[in-house]
Amino acid sequence: MKKLLLLAFLAHTTFSYSQTNLIQNGNLENWTSGQLNNWTLQEGNITQNQVEVTSGNSSALFIESATKPKIVASSYILESGKMYRLSFDYKVKSGSSSFGQQVISYKYGAADFDPYNSSSSIPQNFEWNTVNKEITPTTTEEWYFEISIASFINDDFEVYIDNIQIFDVNEPIPERDALVALYNATDGANWSDPWDLSTDYRTWNGLTFDENGKVSEISLFGQGMNGSIPPEIEDLTELKNLFIAAEENLTGPIPSEIGNLTKLESLNFFGNNLSGEIPSSIGNLSNLKVIDFQKNNLTGAIPSSIGNLPNLIRLNLRENELNGNIPPEIGNLFLLTTLDITNNELNGNIPAEIGSLSSLTALSLSNNELSGSIPPEIGNLINLESLWLNSNNLNNEIPDDLGNLTKLNVLSLFRNKLTGSIPDTFGNLANLNNLNLSINELEGNIPNSIWSLKMLNSILLDTNNFTGSISSDIGNLTNLYRLSIGQNDISGTLPNEIWSLTNLTHLQLNGLTNLNLWQIPETINNLTNLKVFDASYTNITGIIPDVLNLLPSLEDLLLQGNEISGNVPSSLSSLTNLRRINLSSNKISGSLPTINSTNISSFFITNNNLVFSDIEGILENYNTNIDYFNYSPQSKIDTEEVIVLNEGEETTLSVETTQNPNNLYQWRKNNVEIESATERSFTISNSSSLDVGAYDCIVTNNNVPDLALIRNKIILNVNVTLGIEDFDTAGIKAYPVPTKDQLVLSLGAINGEHITASLYGMLGNKVFEQKNLTDNQTLDFSYLQSGTYILKLQTNTKTYVSRILKQ
Incomplete structure (x- = not known):
């Protein structure tokens, strides 16, 4: 089998896009009648190719022929002591799977002596x-400089050559x-993928170059960058897109020199730690379409020069x-x-x-300290699809113009x-999906026009x-998945149509104390x-209806602060998606059901009647x-009592509600704990004033x-005078009873x-005394x-006692 030898005779310097290429038409772009322009010699079958390229729009395709393909460039003066690169x-295609084992050989040297030879294995990829x-x-x-293909092989082959560059390394870049x-x-x-500064910078990751070899885009993210943006950034004069974002750690200010990058179209520093003010020079970037500085630590005011960016589409x-x-x-940004x-x-x-931004589709000014009224001019933004003004200090009425x-x-x-009522013009918002007016000072009735917005899927009022x-x-809102109307003064009964909104995922009625809900209907x-x-x-x-098993998606069941009685229904055990349960501050009693869900983070059932x-x-x-089950405290057990004894009499105090054999008692x-009073009942014998x-x-x-259950108090009074009688025995009258302010x-x-006359509270404490009545x-x-x-009336010989009710 023949060998393919790729020969390169060269004088050769460091590549750099911004340096002068000594080879004319080195990017192989210019051809005339199938011949490369500006090259000294071209032999063999070499054609222009516009598919397989690495620079510009074309490359040279070397094809096997009787004459070996060769191109030559000569008459380049290289200076002593300088470094060149x-x-x-190149890209090789062949029908032979073993072709990748062939050798590239290239030579270089002065025109008047034999060039140096160099060779390496052709990659197999x-x-x-x-x-x-x-x-x-x-x-x-x-x-x-010469590139040629020699020592042909039997297999057909194609060799593509492109982007031939010879540069003076010492030339500034x-x-x-x-x-x-x-x-x-x-x-x-310390980047995760650092640049090799000893190599040609066109090989560095994250860079894109234009057809003239200039840096047109920097896109760096996930590198773990730490530090600031240097002022030298201004020398990237052809830069159109600058993206250094997402998990980087740029600090310090945005340099004012960035305002010299007048060809910038996109400037993105999202998710860094940049600080300081946005430079006013940003107003020089008239070609900017996107500014994204979100999630930084920028301070100061938004520069007014931002209004000089007529092409800006997105400002974040x-x-x-x-x-x-x-x-x-900012109203000058008509394309925003x-x-x-x-x-x-x-x-x-x-x-x-801001009402001049006629192209605006999304406006979000939420979570600031903006005050004053919502400008009615916002109603001019007829292309607006989302309006977020929440979490500010805006006041006065909602303008009708929003309709x-x-x-x-x-x-x-x-x-x-915000005050006043919901404008009736809201009935015009036929495409509205989400309406959130919660936590304001709005009043009046909820207009019926709201219930006609059939696209609504969330209403928070x-x-x-x-x-x-x-x-x-409200039954018209068949797409509704969230309804929150709690903490209002809404009255009347809840319409049955609510229980037919089968897409509801969130129903929040909390704090509607004037609503005649009475009890949870089974239609839930x-x-x-x-x-x-x-x-x-x-x-x-009433009770919690035992139909919870028909709510398989239920995650949060919040019923605290009501008068619910009876048991927790056993159907609770079938709800495997439950996450939070709060039944505190009711009158629930009886055994609790088992729980099968392992997703529950909290279950509160404090202040009920559990034992x-x-x-x-x-x-x-x-x-x-x-994760967190809170059942303590519970309501006090048994009823409060008042016992009045004559000195020397006996009484037994007891706990009745719970008599579990495992109970421990402390009277x-x-x-203050009473020593040895550790049984369910406690007897006081031979009573005296010390027992009060x-x-x-x-x-x-x-x-x-x-859990510690506490019995309601028993108030014990002991009469210690020579004799104790009630008022009736002596014809004593106290009126009016009950009394509001005065008693005769x-x-x-x-x-x-x-x-x-002495008056005692139920704890035995004296609150009033009048002598010489x-x-x-x-x-x-x-x-x-x-x-x-x-009320006690004490004479020289007797004591007379009566209860008095104070309103």
Whole structure:
């Protein structure tokens, strides 16, 4: 088999796109009648090819023929002591699988002596490859360069040659120097894929070059860059796209020199740690179409010069620390389709000039400190599809003009200080999908026009002052998946049509204390897609219907703060997607069902009427399947009692609600433990004034270790006078009963005696005393809290006692 030899006779220097190529027509672009222009000699079958190229629009195709293909360039003067580099690209195609074992041989030298030979194995990948060779002449003289194919093989072959370059390494390269400055300023040696600065910079990753060999794009992300953007960036004069974003760590300011890159069309520093102000020189970049500085630490005001960018289509400055006003010059950006300045510290009013951005489709100014009214000029943005003004300090009424935005899909105005009612013009927003007006000061009825927007899939109106009732027209919203109307003054009954909205995933009614919900209807089982049901603090009574098994998607069940009684239904155990359950502050009792879901992060059932026997059987199951199960405290057990004894009498205090054999008891008096009082009942014998006080009992159970049940207080009073009688025995009258502020005492048979009146709270504490009481005297109780009190009238020989109810 013949061998194929690729011969290159060359004088050869370092390649660089911005240096002068000593080979004329080295990119093999210019041809006349099938011959390469500007080359000294061309022999054999060599044709122009416009498919297999690495530079420009064409390459040279060397084809097997009787005469070996060869091209020669001569009469190039190379100077002594300088370093030069030659590079060219080649690609070999052959029908032989062994062709990749052939040898490339090239020669170089001065024109008046035999050239040097060099050879290497041809790669077997049959892809484009590059030859690079550096030489340093010892004398200044004429050199020549030749590429030829020799020693033909039997197989057909094709050899493509392109991008032949000879450069003086010592010639300054501003573009390369700018790139090296960027590399060094950003700790290039520690990039994940660092550049090899000893090689031709056109081989460095992340760079794109135009047809003239100039850097037109820098796209670097995921390199782990650390450092700042150097001012030398301005020397990349043909740069159109600059993308250094996503997980990089650029710090420091954006250099003002970037304003000299007047051909820039896209400038993207997304997700870095740049600081300082946006340079006003950015206004020089009149060709810019995209600015993306989101997720940095930029400060200061948005420069007014940004209004000098007539071609800008997208401006994204979200998640920085920008402050000051939005410049009115922003209204000059007539081609702008996206304006996003979310999550900054902007203040002042939204400029009316923003209404001039007729091409705008997305406007987001949320999470700032903007104040004043929503400018009605926003209603001129008839192409707007999303409007985000939430989380500011905007006030006054929502302008009717927003009803002109008929292409709007998203309207988010939540967490402001907006007042007034929802404009009726909102009924024009036929394409609206998401409406969020929550956490404002809006009032009045929710207009029926809202319920006609059949494209709506999310309505958030919670935490306002809306009144009136919910119209049955809500049943028109068959696409609705989220409805949040809690924390309002909505009254009336909830329309049955809500329970037919089968696409609902979130139903939030929390805090509707004026709503006549009464109880959860069994028709809730129609909402088979429901994920979140929040009816907390809505005065629901009755039981939880045992149809939860028909809500297979349910994740959050929030019913805390109601008057729900009965058991937790066993159907809860079949809900395998449950994530959060809150049934706290109700009147739930009875044993809890087992839980089969392992996705539950929290289950709150505190402040109900559970006792140890309701919990101990399922505690292991709950602790296994639930990340956080909170069942303590529970409501106090048994009823509050008041016991009045005469001195020396006996009484037994007891716990009745829970009598679990594993219970442990500790009785207390005035919140102090009583020694040895550790049984379910506690007897006080031979009572005296020392026994007066408030008694309760703390009940624990080792099988339910985090719960302590507390018995309601028993108030014990002991009369220690010579005799104790009630008011009726002496004809004593107290009126009015109950009393609001004042009580009049008619002393009856004890009138004329020396009498002291004392009033005691239910804990035995004295709250009032009046000596030398006279008949029909008025006692002032206006300062007392509402509740039950014990009134004692003490004479020299007897004590008379009566209960007094203070309103």
